[in-house]
Amino acid sequence: MLASHLTEKLEIHFEIEINAPLSKVWAMLASLEGMKEWFGRNLVFEHKIGGRFQMEGELPGEGPYKFTGQVTNLVPESELAFTWKSEVGEKEPWPASTLVTFRLYPTAAGTRVTLDHTGFQALGEALAKSGFEGHVQGWTMSQTLQELKQVVEAAS
Amino acid sequence: MAVSAFHAIADPTRRQILDLLAVGPQRAGDLAASFRRISRPAVSKHLRVLRGSRLILQERRGRELWYRLDPMPLSQVETWLSKYRDFWQNKLEDLKKAAEK
Numbered sequence: 001m002l003a004s005h006l007t008e009k010l011e012i013h014f015e016i017e018i019n020a021p022l023s024k025v026w027a028m029l030a031s032l033e034g035m036k037e038w039f040g041r042n043l044v045f046e047h048k049i050g051g052r053f054q055m056e057g058e059l060p061g062e063g064p065y066k067f068t069g070q071v072t073n074l075v076p077e078s079e080l081a082f083t084w085k086s087e088v089g090e091k092e093p094w095p096a097s098t099l100v101t102f103r104l105y106p107t108a109a110g111t112r113v114t115l116d117h118t119g120f121q122a123l124g125e126a127l128a129k130s131g132f133e134g135h136v137q138g139w140t141m142s143q144t145l146q147e148l149k150q151v152v153e154a155a156s
Numbered sequence: 157m158a159v160s161a162f163h164a165i166a167d168p169t170r171r172q173i174l175d176l177l178a179v180g181p182q183r184a185g186d187l188a189a190s191f192r193r194i195s196r197p198a199v200s201k202h203l204r205v206l207r208g209s210r211l212i213l214q215e216r217r218g219r220e221l222w223y224r225l226d227p228m229p230l231s232q233v234e235t236w237l238s239k240y241r242d243f244w245q246n247k248l249e250d251l252k253k254a255a256e257k
Contacts (some may be wrong), residue, residue: 010233011237012241016248020255028255038250113251115244120237121162 012117018110025111026077029102034058049074053082069097079103096122113146161229164209169194170202174225177212181224 018025028034032045044054049118053069066088073081083097087116165171169191170213176182176190188199203223205214210229 009239012237012244014244014248016252018252018255025251025255028251035255036250038254039247111255113248115248117240117244120233121166123162 010118010120012115016115016116017107018073018113020110022077022104022106022111025104025113029104029113030074030076030080046071047074053084056088059089063089069100071097073101077104094123098122161211161233163207163218164205164211165230165233167205169199170206173199173206174211175200177223177225177252181222184221184223187223 028038031047032043034045036044040055040057042056044052046052049071051071051074053071054067056064056066058064068085068087069083071080071082073079079101081101082094084100085097086094089108096119098117101116101118103114104115105114163232165174172191173187176187184203187203188196191199203212203214207214212223213226215224
Protein backbone atom coordinates (compact mmCIF):
# COMPACT_ATOMS: atom_id res chain seq x y z
CA MET A 1 0.00 0.00 0.00
CA LEU A 2 2.02 2.92 1.25
CA ALA A 3 5.20 0.86 0.88
CA SER A 4 4.70 0.56 -2.86
CA HIS A 5 3.77 4.22 -2.92
CA LEU A 6 7.07 5.06 -1.21
CA THR A 7 9.01 2.94 -3.69
CA GLU A 8 7.27 4.78 -6.51
CA LYS A 9 8.50 8.03 -5.03
CA LEU A 10 12.11 6.80 -5.18
CA GLU A 11 11.95 5.25 -8.63
CA ILE A 12 10.62 6.01 -12.07
CA HIS A 13 8.76 3.28 -13.94
CA PHE A 14 6.91 3.58 -17.25
CA GLU A 15 5.52 1.12 -19.78
CA ILE A 16 4.52 1.76 -23.36
CA GLU A 17 2.98 -0.45 -26.06
CA ILE A 18 4.56 -0.06 -29.47
CA ASN A 19 3.02 -1.37 -32.70
CA ALA A 20 6.33 -2.51 -34.15
CA PRO A 21 8.30 -5.78 -33.92
CA LEU A 22 10.97 -6.35 -31.24
CA SER A 23 13.80 -6.18 -33.78
CA LYS A 24 12.76 -2.72 -35.00
CA VAL A 25 12.26 -1.35 -31.47
CA TRP A 26 15.61 -2.79 -30.39
CA ALA A 27 17.37 -1.12 -33.33
CA MET A 28 15.81 2.22 -32.35
CA LEU A 29 16.70 1.73 -28.70
CA ALA A 30 20.20 0.29 -28.71
CA SER A 31 22.05 1.87 -31.62
CA LEU A 32 23.45 5.36 -32.01
CA GLU A 33 21.67 5.88 -35.36
CA GLY A 34 18.34 4.73 -33.89
CA MET A 35 18.70 6.77 -30.71
CA LYS A 36 19.36 9.94 -32.70
CA GLU A 37 15.82 9.67 -34.08
CA TRP A 38 14.10 9.92 -30.71
CA PHE A 39 16.47 10.32 -27.79
CA GLY A 40 18.61 13.29 -28.76
CA ARG A 41 20.91 14.47 -31.53
CA ASN A 42 24.04 15.14 -29.51
CA LEU A 43 24.73 11.62 -28.27
CA VAL A 44 27.55 9.21 -27.59
CA PHE A 45 26.51 5.55 -27.37
CA GLU A 46 28.93 2.65 -27.63
CA HIS A 47 26.99 -0.56 -28.29
CA LYS A 48 28.83 -2.85 -25.86
CA ILE A 49 28.93 -3.57 -22.14
CA GLY A 50 31.19 -0.96 -20.57
CA GLY A 51 30.56 1.34 -23.54
CA ARG A 52 30.24 5.08 -23.05
CA PHE A 53 26.94 6.94 -22.94
CA GLN A 54 26.66 10.71 -23.13
CA MET A 55 23.82 13.06 -23.91
CA GLU A 56 24.13 16.82 -24.27
CA GLY A 57 21.72 19.52 -25.19
CA GLU A 58 20.04 22.73 -24.21
CA LEU A 59 16.54 23.20 -22.86
CA PRO A 60 14.80 26.48 -23.74
CA GLY A 61 14.64 28.59 -20.59
CA GLU A 62 16.64 26.08 -18.55
CA GLY A 63 20.05 26.13 -20.19
CA PRO A 64 22.51 23.39 -21.15
CA TYR A 65 22.46 19.85 -19.77
CA LYS A 66 24.83 16.91 -19.95
CA PHE A 67 24.38 13.35 -18.73
CA THR A 68 27.07 10.70 -18.78
CA GLY A 69 27.13 6.98 -18.08
CA GLN A 70 28.28 3.51 -19.03
CA VAL A 71 26.43 0.59 -20.57
CA THR A 72 26.01 -2.06 -17.84
CA ASN A 73 23.79 -4.59 -19.63
CA LEU A 74 23.06 -5.31 -23.25
CA VAL A 75 20.93 -8.35 -24.16
CA PRO A 76 19.78 -8.16 -27.81
CA GLU A 77 16.02 -7.56 -28.21
CA SER A 78 15.59 -7.89 -24.45
CA GLU A 79 17.44 -5.46 -22.18
CA LEU A 80 19.56 -2.31 -22.27
CA ALA A 81 20.87 -0.74 -19.07
CA PHE A 82 23.25 2.17 -18.56
CA THR A 83 24.28 4.39 -15.68
CA TRP A 84 23.11 7.99 -15.68
CA LYS A 85 24.79 10.90 -13.96
CA SER A 86 24.10 14.59 -14.37
CA GLU A 87 27.30 16.55 -15.09
CA VAL A 88 25.79 19.83 -16.30
CA GLY A 89 22.29 21.22 -15.85
CA GLU A 90 21.72 20.71 -12.16
CA LYS A 91 23.42 23.30 -9.94
CA GLU A 92 26.18 20.76 -9.24
CA PRO A 93 27.24 17.47 -10.83
CA TRP A 94 25.57 14.51 -9.16
CA PRO A 95 27.83 12.87 -6.56
CA ALA A 96 26.80 9.36 -7.72
CA SER A 97 25.24 7.57 -10.69
CA THR A 98 21.68 6.35 -11.10
CA LEU A 99 20.61 3.47 -13.37
CA VAL A 100 18.39 3.47 -16.46
CA THR A 101 17.01 0.11 -17.67
CA PHE A 102 14.91 -0.57 -20.76
CA ARG A 103 13.28 -3.99 -21.17
CA LEU A 104 11.49 -5.29 -24.25
CA TYR A 105 8.70 -7.89 -24.30
CA PRO A 106 6.97 -9.33 -27.38
CA THR A 107 3.20 -8.79 -27.48
CA ALA A 108 0.43 -9.70 -29.93
CA ALA A 109 0.51 -6.15 -31.32
CA GLY A 110 4.26 -5.74 -31.29
CA THR A 111 6.44 -4.77 -28.36
CA ARG A 112 6.00 -3.62 -24.79
CA VAL A 113 8.83 -1.40 -23.53
CA THR A 114 9.38 -0.81 -19.83
CA LEU A 115 11.64 1.90 -18.49
CA ASP A 116 13.05 1.99 -14.97
CA HIS A 117 15.16 4.83 -13.65
CA THR A 118 16.40 3.80 -10.20
CA GLY A 119 19.12 4.41 -7.64
CA PHE A 120 18.23 7.97 -6.72
CA GLN A 121 18.79 7.18 -3.05
CA ALA A 122 22.53 6.91 -3.90
CA LEU A 123 22.54 10.69 -4.49
CA GLY A 124 21.17 11.33 -1.02
CA GLU A 125 23.59 8.85 0.54
CA ALA A 126 26.60 10.38 -1.25
CA LEU A 127 25.59 13.87 -0.18
CA ALA A 128 25.07 12.74 3.40
CA LYS A 129 28.52 11.08 3.39
CA SER A 130 30.19 14.17 1.90
CA GLY A 131 29.30 15.95 5.13
CA PHE A 132 27.79 18.89 3.30
CA GLU A 133 26.99 21.59 5.83
CA GLY A 134 25.02 24.77 5.52
CA HIS A 135 21.98 26.64 6.68
CA VAL A 136 18.62 24.99 6.43
CA GLN A 137 16.59 26.98 3.94
CA GLY A 138 13.04 26.78 2.73
CA TRP A 139 12.12 24.48 -0.12
CA THR A 140 11.87 26.23 -3.49
CA MET A 141 10.28 24.77 -6.58
CA SER A 142 13.17 25.13 -9.03
CA GLN A 143 13.82 21.37 -8.91
CA THR A 144 17.59 21.23 -8.76
CA LEU A 145 20.21 19.35 -6.85
CA GLN A 146 20.39 22.31 -4.53
CA GLU A 147 16.99 21.30 -3.24
CA LEU A 148 18.14 17.74 -2.74
CA LYS A 149 21.04 19.12 -0.73
CA GLN A 150 18.58 21.05 1.37
CA VAL A 151 16.68 17.86 2.15
CA VAL A 152 19.95 16.42 3.42
CA GLU A 153 20.77 19.57 5.34
CA ALA A 154 17.34 19.69 6.91
CA ALA A 155 17.93 16.14 8.07
CA SER A 156 21.35 16.78 9.59
CA MET B 157 24.12 12.46 11.40
CA ALA B 158 22.82 13.61 8.07
CA VAL B 159 20.25 11.27 6.56
CA SER B 160 18.33 12.10 3.42
CA ALA B 161 14.76 11.06 2.81
CA PHE B 162 16.03 9.04 -0.19
CA HIS B 163 18.27 6.97 2.07
CA ALA B 164 15.64 6.68 4.78
CA ILE B 165 13.00 5.13 2.54
CA ALA B 166 15.45 2.90 0.66
CA ASP B 167 15.24 0.28 3.45
CA PRO B 168 12.26 -2.16 3.46
CA THR B 169 11.96 -2.25 7.29
CA ARG B 170 11.84 1.52 7.41
CA ARG B 171 9.17 1.54 4.69
CA GLN B 172 7.23 -0.96 6.81
CA ILE B 173 7.49 1.36 9.83
CA LEU B 174 6.19 4.24 7.72
CA ASP B 175 3.35 1.97 6.55
CA LEU B 176 2.33 1.28 10.15
CA LEU B 177 2.49 4.98 11.01
CA ALA B 178 0.47 5.90 7.92
CA VAL B 179 -2.54 4.36 9.67
CA GLY B 180 -2.05 6.61 12.69
CA PRO B 181 0.37 7.49 15.52
CA GLN B 182 1.73 4.52 17.49
CA ARG B 183 3.28 3.93 20.90
CA ALA B 184 7.01 3.09 20.72
CA GLY B 185 6.41 -0.28 22.42
CA ASP B 186 3.58 -1.29 20.07
CA LEU B 187 5.70 -0.36 17.07
CA ALA B 188 8.65 -2.48 18.23
CA ALA B 189 6.28 -5.40 19.02
CA SER B 190 5.01 -5.34 15.41
CA PHE B 191 8.44 -6.58 14.29
CA ARG B 192 8.85 -10.08 15.69
CA ARG B 193 11.90 -10.97 13.62
CA ILE B 194 13.78 -7.76 14.34
CA SER B 195 15.35 -6.92 17.69
CA ARG B 196 14.22 -3.84 19.62
CA PRO B 197 17.65 -2.15 19.30
CA ALA B 198 17.45 -2.69 15.51
CA VAL B 199 13.96 -1.16 15.38
CA SER B 200 15.23 1.76 17.51
CA LYS B 201 18.06 2.29 15.03
CA HIS B 202 15.60 2.44 12.11
CA LEU B 203 13.45 4.89 14.09
CA ARG B 204 16.52 7.09 14.63
CA VAL B 205 17.22 7.14 10.87
CA LEU B 206 13.59 8.04 10.14
CA ARG B 207 13.64 10.78 12.78
CA GLY B 208 16.93 12.08 11.33
CA SER B 209 15.27 12.47 7.94
CA ARG B 210 12.25 14.10 9.61
CA LEU B 211 9.90 11.50 8.14
CA ILE B 212 8.63 10.69 11.60
CA LEU B 213 8.21 12.77 14.72
CA GLN B 214 8.57 11.63 18.31
CA GLU B 215 6.15 12.87 20.95
CA ARG B 216 5.99 12.27 24.66
CA ARG B 217 2.44 11.87 25.93
CA GLY B 218 2.57 11.52 29.70
CA ARG B 219 4.91 8.62 30.36
CA GLU B 220 4.57 7.21 26.86
CA LEU B 221 6.60 7.80 23.73
CA TRP B 222 4.61 8.04 20.50
CA TYR B 223 5.67 8.22 16.85
CA ARG B 224 3.81 9.82 13.99
CA LEU B 225 4.40 10.23 10.25
CA ASP B 226 5.36 13.55 8.67
CA PRO B 227 4.93 13.19 4.87
CA MET B 228 6.54 16.57 4.04
CA PRO B 229 10.08 15.31 3.16
CA LEU B 230 8.49 12.76 0.80
CA SER B 231 6.73 15.44 -1.21
CA GLN B 232 10.10 17.19 -1.60
CA VAL B 233 11.59 14.01 -3.05
CA GLU B 234 8.62 13.70 -5.39
CA THR B 235 8.93 17.30 -6.60
CA TRP B 236 12.59 16.86 -7.42
CA LEU B 237 11.99 13.58 -9.28
CA SER B 238 9.05 14.92 -11.31
CA LYS B 239 11.38 16.59 -13.81
CA TYR B 240 12.89 13.21 -14.71
CA ARG B 241 9.47 11.56 -14.72
CA ASP B 242 8.29 14.07 -17.34
CA PHE B 243 11.52 13.65 -19.31
CA TRP B 244 11.17 9.84 -19.61
CA GLN B 245 7.48 9.97 -20.39
CA ASN B 246 8.22 12.28 -23.33
CA LYS B 247 11.16 10.16 -24.52
CA LEU B 248 9.11 6.94 -24.51
CA GLU B 249 6.44 8.63 -26.61
CA ASP B 250 9.15 9.77 -29.03
CA LEU B 251 10.51 6.19 -29.18
CA LYS B 252 7.03 4.89 -30.00
CA LYS B 253 6.60 7.45 -32.79
CA ALA B 254 10.03 6.66 -34.24
CA ALA B 255 9.52 2.87 -34.11
CA GLU B 256 6.01 3.00 -35.61
CA LYS B 257 7.06 5.17 -38.55
